[in-house]
Amino acid sequence: MLPGRYLLMFMVVIWGMISVPACAATIQVSIDNLVFSPAELKARVGDTITWINRDIVAHTATVRGGFDVKIEANSSPSLVLTKAGIVDYYCRFHPNMKGRMTITAE
Ligand SMILES: [Cu+2]
Structure with a gap:
């Protein structure tokens, strides 16, 4: 076996490990006065x-x-998106608070 071939495979694996998280984004939704902002957003599977x-x-x-997801006062919980689709969510305590995420595959 050639050591060079192993080195190439190793580099491909490392490149894959580095490039996957680089594609994923973190999207912030702020909550102010009982409103999700932005109320509608687009995201990809793997985004947070x-x-x-x-x-x-x-x-x-x-x-x-x-x-x-429970969102305590002055907290900022996160969720990683694992499925594509249109997701409508709301607040259990204030059902008028609504948001929509359009999630596309990676
Ligand atoms: Cu609420």
Whole structure:
């Protein structure tokens, strides 16, 4: 076996490990006065959504039959998107608070 061939394979593996996280983005959604902002966003599978709660009350980002992220006052929880599709979410405590994510495959 040629050592050079192993080196090439090693470099391909390392390149793959570096390039995958580089594609993923972190998207911030702020919450101010019971409003998700932006209310609608586009994202890709693998992206991270971070909700930044600037209110003094707790909220959630909840999908019927899906995820349920608890967002305490002055906290900023995150969620990694794992599935493509249109996701409508709302706050369990304030059902008028709504957001939509259009998630496309990587
Ligand atoms: Cu709320």
